Amino acid sequence: MSRRRTAAVLVTGSEILLGRTQDRNSGTLARSLDAHGVRLERVVAVDDREEHLRAALDGLLADGYDLICTSGGLGPTHDDRTVAIVADATGRELVLDEPVLAEITEIVTGYAAQRGVPVERLLPGARKQAMVPAGAHVLSPSGTAPGVIVPGATTIVVLPGPPTELADVWGRALAHPALAEILGAQLERRILRIWSTPESTVARAFDQLGGDDHGTETSICATRLEVEVVVRFPADAREAGNRLADGLVAEFGDAVYAQDDRPVEQRVVETLIERELTIGTAESCTAGMIAARLGSVAGASATLRGGIVAYANDVKTTEVGVPAALIAEHGAVSAEVAVALAEGVRARLGCDIGIGVTGVAGPSGGSEAKPVGLVHVAVVGPKGAVETLERRFPGDREAVRTNSATAALHLVRLLLADDAIRA
């Protein structure tokens, strides 16, 4: 096998260093580089100051990566300096690229017309964005900022900061001949996603199976109520990689709920569509998060009929048919109400499967009997199939709600795995 190529990502943006916006681009690039056999070794984020960006770029150039991808700093504003700094660091002049200027001008002209802004205001920015290092390959813009590929001992790919623009322009870079030598053969990998098992238990099993001693690279990551194990290996370590992965599957059995990348909502939606089952939600504390996650999957309309966000108690009664007496007797946060929500929405929307969630998201509203973080989830399916879960989630309001939604989606998965509901 040829040498693995290495890469670094340099993210620029004062707003990131101030914590005012979150970098999503390094993750996009990380996944793509991994898929193309390139090892991402470092991500550096700096603010927009010229000296900071330059120092970081010089440092990464000195490290000798095969590829550096930069994200951000291509806009029309005063603090967008990436292209000029890359040109300077690689000893190239900045030159106006007429074809891309024409492209950008057309884009901003349309934008100005749509928004009722005089186009003259946008033209200086367009011209600034069309300046590229001499000899660089220009990648057409997705928004108004083109990307550039600067060839050299280290190839530099300069990409715009807005995430959808970056993804588009990076897609063009991947197809460009200038990157052909860097993008290599994909490592093989086995993904295991293990539900409701402590990370330390998984780590212990990994160690007992011999760990990464035979040419594999494994990451173990606890996130969203699951532990994700990725065993990565070159073709010549395939046997070791499969032995390790199969050993973990044998150890954890049914808790290994997935061996691929799809998020739980995607698995659930795809299974529902495949089985021609419909679903609906009745959510209290999650207030629509579960429906929104189901709806995030392309094609969800074939299974998701809808949902009720039943935040106020009387809405639980009038819109989902939860008896007011049941709420009075057990409280809104109770297993009984969770089941009634699931059954109610199933009947109300005429779905095969209903989800009900109720809990105390906090920070206030908790009591000794029903503390913040207490959540009841119920999933009701055909033929009387029911899955329920009571958990007390740690963390803040957002963590409680997100984990509740994730748990509900897993309950649907468990219900779908139940042979009893199959036709």
Next chain:
Amino acid sequence: MSRRRTAAVLVTGSEILLGRTQDRNSGTLARSLDAHGVRLERVVAVDDREEHLRAALDGLLADGYDLICTSGGLGPTHDDRTVAIVADATGRELVLDEPVLAEITEIVTGYAAQRGVPVERLLPGARKQAMVPAGAHVLSPSGTAPGVIVPGATTIVVLPGPPTELADVWGRALAHPALAEILGAQLERRILRIWSTPESTVARAFDQLGGDDHGTETSICATRLEVEVVVRFPADAREAGNRLADGLVAEFGDAVYAQDDRPVEQRVVETLIERELTIGTAESCTAGMIAARLGSVAGASATLRGGIVAYANDVKTTEVGVPAALIAEHGAVSAEVAVALAEGVRARLGCDIGIGVTGVAGPSGGSEAKPVGLVHVAVVGPKGAVETLERRFPGDREAVRTNSATAALHLVRLLLADDAIRA
């Protein structure tokens, strides 16, 4: 004014470099450091390989920051090496901290009992997590991993990776005397959030007002349909900072919709509560995202009655009362149906304000007349007040849905600004 202290954040985790999980901790630390007058100059992320983490740490130590915060690599698993590497890089032995071992043992014992796992399996991990650099200050764990503060010319604060744990343990670090010398006076700042204005227009106004020539530091960031400007300044540049911010307010008038940090959903919920108005949602393409964002605000139950996710057309009719004939005539994605959704949910749930959203989220389902990204939003309030918006959003399914939800929340804000609906 004394010298601004500087900081770097070092994030470790192969799962981040592989793009399998997203780093949220650097943002948490960035906002906190900014609030304490410390200038975060660099964020570096590396995988869990000892040599990569060590090289990054050595590089940051050589850069001479006053403070380095590390995130991650404190778990009980084989690839968690941060504490040992920090000890080595600072020439300290690793020693067992008995008090924190007792703390961790108590935590994992409770955890094991709750989950039905033999505690013996967790004890080796607990012992590993209780090893700290000699002479370091130990910060009690939030999960099972304690933090440590290693004093020196550069103070190093070692923090756990799980976001809620990091936030907790960092809170303890902030209160620790060992950081007292580093945390300084807060910079003053003016925040302006400008709705629906091109970033380049804002940048041009900024430049015409003289830019950062008088001791201010300004960031201009376009995100979520808005441009956020933060003008930051020390006390001795207060006049220049206010002149700049006031100049932008004068230039953009009502488009400057906020001068603080609160997300639009928080502003909306707080205003609704203050005016004793209730709200409900009827969502098609966003499938619960708007309700979920309203529900993300602590105390939302005082205004959010609930919502209907009306994904299937017949659910729009049966649950929200949108006439089937209206859908047949105009199509589900139409201004008429958006208004009918908003009016319908307002009547159905007995709210003061109803939100209706319908659109083509994609990737399929678009047509020439109704392309992917086309979204209609309507907000209906008391006294016949209505706000509507038709937009074609660029980007993928997630971008279309997220922007639709943001636009809907802004429409509520605009409706609330309308004097006509005030009592």
